[in-house]
Amino acid sequence: MSDIFSPKERLLRVLNKQGAERPPVVCPGGMMNAAIVEVMHKTGHTLPEAHHEAGLMERLAYAVSTETGFENFGLPFCMTIEAEALGSAIDFGSLKCEPKIAREPFTSVDAVTFLPKASIGKNKRAEALINAVGKLSKKYPDTPVVGSITGPISLAASLVDPMTFLKDLRKKNERSHKVITYVTEQLIEYAKLIALNGAAVIAIADPTATGEILGPQLFEEFAVRYINKIVEEVQKTGVPVIVHICGDVKMVKNHLAAIQGKAISVDAMVNLQKLKEEYPSLATMGNLSTYMLESSDAETIYTATKRLLEKKIDIIAPACGLSTSTPLENIKAFTETVKG
Numbered sequence: 125m126s127d128i129f130s131p132k133e134r135l136l137r138v139l140n141k142q143g144a145e146r147p148p149v150v151c152p153g154g155m156m157n158a159a160i161v162e163v164m165h166k167t168g169h170t171l172p173e174a175h176h177e178a179g180l181m182e183r184l185a186y187a188v189s190t191e192t193g194f195e196n197f198g199l200p201f202c203m204t205i206e207a208e209a210l211g212s213a214i215d216f217g218s219l220k221c222e223p224k225i226a227r228e229p230f231t232s233v234d235a236v237t238f239l240p241k242a243s244i245g246k247n248k249r250a251e252a253l254i255n256a257v258g259k260l261s262k263k264y265p266d267t268p269v270v271g272s273i274t275g276p277i278s279l280a281a282s283l284v285d286p287m288t289f290l291k292d293l294r295k296k297n298e299r300s301h302k303v304i305t306y307v308t309e310q311l312i313e314y315a316k317l318i319a320l321n322g323a324a325v326i327a328i329a330d331p332t333a334t335g336e337i338l339g340p341q342l343f344e345e346f347a348v349r350y351i352n353k354i355v356e357e358v359q360k361t362g363v364p365v366i367v368h369i370c371g372d373v374k375m376v377k378n379h380l381a382a383i384q385g386k387a388i389s390v391d392a393m394v395n396l397q398k399l400k401e402e403y404p405s406l407a408t409m410g411n412l413s414t415y416m417l418e419s420s421d422a423e424t425i426y427t428a429t430k431r432l433l434e435k436k437i438d439i440i441a442p443a444c445g446l447s448t449s450t451p452l453e454n455i456k457a458f459t460e461t462v463k464g
Contacts, residue, residue: 154272275330
């Protein structure tokens with residue numbers, strides 16, 4: 125294919141199975157964001173300040189893309205906006221440490237109280253994110269803005285103590301479905317706001333929804349079912365969805381093809397070439413080891429990236445969340461190898 129596409133055209137063509145001259149190389153934000161310490165020091169656009177203010181968020185997202193070579197703007201830089209909006213206390217971290225849940229508001233699924241529909245979008249940080257998405261999409265129309273949201277299982281486990289929540293999935297099935305339906309409906313409205321304000325792609329990361337944690341039955345019953353509800357509603361807006369599943373997918377591999385997103389992103393231990401062969405309908409995304417990106421050298425990264433290209437992985441990306449101490453030199457070796 126001789127045509128040279130813009131980063132946005134390339135990503136959308138690949139997601140829509142239209143082909144492109146080469147794979148995109150992206151880092152979608154949220155759990156998988158590339159706001160590393162070196163970029164922040166170099167540009168002066170820093171966290172945790174940029175978690176709160178739209179202009180700073182916009183400038184940091186631009187700096188991350190420009191410095192690293194990733195062909196997208198990935199927002200936000202954490203996985204806590206939705207949980208904060210629904211009642212969790214947040215520790216906003218530092219330059220080196222990402223925000224985390226400081227305290228879940230509910231002791232069990234029985235205790236969860238339901239806020240009005242579309243409550244997430246009224247959160248100040250959510251408003252800042254939506255504002256930044258809009259600004260970036262208008263200023264740089266050839267670069268895709270990827271809006272990342274937390275998956276429904278992970279969000280529910282940010283509202284109820286995770287260990288209690290996972291027990292409740294098994295012991296309090298009906299009430300668990302009600303809670304996950306609630307967070308799913310909140311996420312749908314939030315994701316649609318991001319999409320309608322200029323995001324080219326929505327990415328869902330659900331790190332609690334792994335085969336190792338849930339097992340095949342609960343993965344199908346809770347993860348696939350509710351992720352698909354979000355995917356279906358978001359894709360009605362015309363914006364495609366990428367879904368990231370953490371961990372080893374062996375136990376739940378038979379259910380991956382049922383996920384309705386345009387691409388499936390997986391962790392480093394997953395053989396993406398084999399997955400692509402077994403499920404040709406899946407667009408594959410990933411999966412360079414983030415440990416390698418942090419701890420290895422440029423030559424090793426070059427070789428591993430070339431291997432992904434040879435396997436014809438559809439979208440090249442880190443396998444999971446990047447460490448904030450990842451050397452910029454290593455990320456550039458990754459992105460420049462893809463770009464040739």
